Amino acid sequence: MVLVYSDNKNLTIEILSKGSELAREIGEKLITVIIGKNDEKLADEYISYGSDEVYIVENEIEFFKSEEFSEILEKIIKETSNNYILIGSNKNGKELASRLAGKIDAGCIIDCSNIYLKDKKVTAERTVYSGNAIAIEQFNSTPGILTVSSKVFDPLKKDEKRKGNIVKKKYDIEETSSKIIKVKEMQSESVNVEDAEIIVSCGRGFKNKEDIKFANNLADTLKGKTIGCSRPIAADLKWLSEDHWIGLSGHKVKPKLYIAAGISGQIQHIAGMRDSGIIVAINKDPEALIFKSADYGIVGDLYEVLPKLATALKNKIG
Amino acid sequence: MIMNIIVCAKDVVDASEMKIDTSTNKPIIEGIPRKISDIDKNAIEEAIRIKEKHNGKITVITVGQPDSKERIKELLAMGADEGILIPYPEKYDYHIVSKLLTEAIKKINEYDIIICGEASTDLFSGQMGPKIAGLLNIPQITYAFNLNVENDKIIGERNMGENSVTTESTYPVLVTVTKEINEPRLPSLMEILGSANKPIHEWKADSLLTETNTKVDTIDIKGVSMERKNIIFEDSIDDSVSKLVDSLAKDGVLG
Ligand SMILES: Cc1cc2nc3c(=O)[nH]c(=O)nc-3n(C[C@H](O)[C@H](O)[C@H](O)COP(=O)(O)OP(=O)(O)OC[C@H]3O[C@@H](n4cnc5c(N)ncnc54)[C@H](O)[C@@H]3O)c2cc1C
Ligand SMILES: Nc1ncnc2c1ncn2[C@@H]1O[C@H](COP(=O)(O)O)[C@@H](O)[C@H]1O
Secondary structure, eight states: OEEEEOSSHHHHHHHHHHHHHHHHHTTOOEEEEEEESOOHHHHHHHHHTTOSEEEEEEOOOOSOOHHHHHHHHHHHHHHHTOSEEEEEOSHHHHHHHHHHHHHHTOEEEEEESEEEEETTEEEEEEEEGGGTEEEEEEESSSSEEEEEOTTSSOOOOOOTTOOOEEEEEOOOOOOOSEEEEEEEEOOOOOOOGGGOSEEEEEOTTOOSGGGHHHHHHHHHHTTOOEEEEOHIIIIISOSSOGGGBBSTTSBOOOOSEEEEESOOOOHHHHHHHTTOSEEEEEESOTTOGGGGGOSEEEESOHHHHHHHHHHHHHHHHO | OOEEEEEEOOEEEOGGGOEEETTTTEEEOTTOOEEEOHHHHHHHHHHHHHHHHHOEEEEEEEEEOTTTHHHHHHHHHHTOOEEEEEEOOSSOOHHHHHHHHHHHHHHHOOOSEEEEESSOTTTOOOOHHHHHHHHHTOOEEEEEEEEEEOSSOEEEEEEOSSEEEEEEEOSSEEEEEOGGGOOOOOOOHHHHHHGGGSOEEEOOHHHHOOOOOOSEEEEEEEEOOOOOOOEEEOSOHHHHHHHHHHHHHHHTOOO
């Protein structure tokens, strides 16, 4: 069987499309797992997006926790003799998949960018060496666990007439000696850098939080309206929310124009924007690495360049 | 309470120095400088800070190259007490390496906290830590950007993307740390010299694990090169800006 799980609904629906293709090719059933509330409406939705069966595991666990969730999945996998487990690759999903791999002694491939059968074996591609290469990995045994990020696969067309079973499950879960004591939602600005056509991105070259306005002004002129940033701006300084964070550990973007201001161009940043159309770098250090990854560069102080660039662009495009 | 801390540190190629062989379209790995994976230095730094507060012992384990001892020395100079190098067996994958690390941890036997990086800089999976926690069946505190180590419990603040999650656990526990948790120290010359007598043991893979079969094989690896125009405007800022705007308009990316 092929099993799909993510705590994120959209991600589950995207993965179902690859899951159902895989299930068909290896002649198995596709099961989706819901952990938490008894949500039959959600189960129906997963069926209409390609699932053959949906297991609803009702429990009282308030927040996602790998220790308990991996135990639930382990029990289902043992019951149903699952061959492949597809898990959504957000941070919860990655730690869940990896822990589960340890528990059930399975191979595990994190962050697959493609999945297919090759020589009848499940094969996956993933980015390695910070974007310098793609590794092609193949399972030589089952069960196998794969995690997939958002926007890798398109969902199937919703088919409300699709039929499937909903199975209610309850499991006794061993109590673990760790507990979640606080969950704080990170401030988010609901920015979607992944779909942006033009991105103005800020790095440590900005001296204060308020100065991000220079990037904002430029983005407004460009009607791109999307601001990105390097990891320290989001993770260390928290001047911008996580949804702006671009790079290996942040969002992968491919706008037609990417303007990097005050970003040094470390490979982990490049990994997130290397598929951009045109890359512009503004940096006061002529030796900055970013110029090696740029189409156009201006060596100069961003505090001088950004306002001038905004004015010049306004004159050009009105 | 005395804390026995184990840090898993990986010896990686420096991906920023990597080139693609254009004739074969493969990344060139041979001859590229190696280093301890960046975030594993944050892991060591955090271990040292815990030790400074509680006393104890820091053991570093690396499943690595025959000459990885050269890199482990740096971690001993920073403040780790002892190193263990397990040279890679002939065939390995995450399954084999996680089992080797787990068997080595079991052999060490006394441990309160195992620390890994949130992810390695070459493969960037974030898999090894939670996998070891699963194998040992101990709790895990992942993506910690702040740790509070007390006698009977550890509290970690975790960057989970949309949420910041605070998790508490008893010992033993496996922790993975982010880059933001601390600033790794640079060892002084004295510390580098002083660490020369600290032991680095070599444990053979087959002495820890009889299993040799991988579960996932890398069947191919393709280089991804990036070609860019690399035009740098070095005139006055006004001239550079106007040339840039003209170029962008010509490229049709302003619409
Ligand atoms: C495992 C791992 C994952 C990572 N993931 C990511 C990731 O997803 N995204 C990411 O971005 N980073 C990531 N990093 C961090 C990355 O290695 C760099 O540390 C980071 O990208 C540096 O950010 P920066 O360029 O903003 O800052 P810095 O490297 O400090 O660069 C600042 C730049 O600004 C320039 N500057 C300063 N003042 C001015 C001025 N007035 N005008 C113009 N230029 C100026 C400087 O010359 C310098 O080049 C990761 C690191 C690791 C180890
Ligand atoms: N070969 C290895 N030897 C020691 N530790 C490792 C090894 N591989 C991975 N790790 C640890 O696991 C973390 C995550 O690695 P990864 O799962 O490859 O992203 C690293 O930051 C290290 O702490």
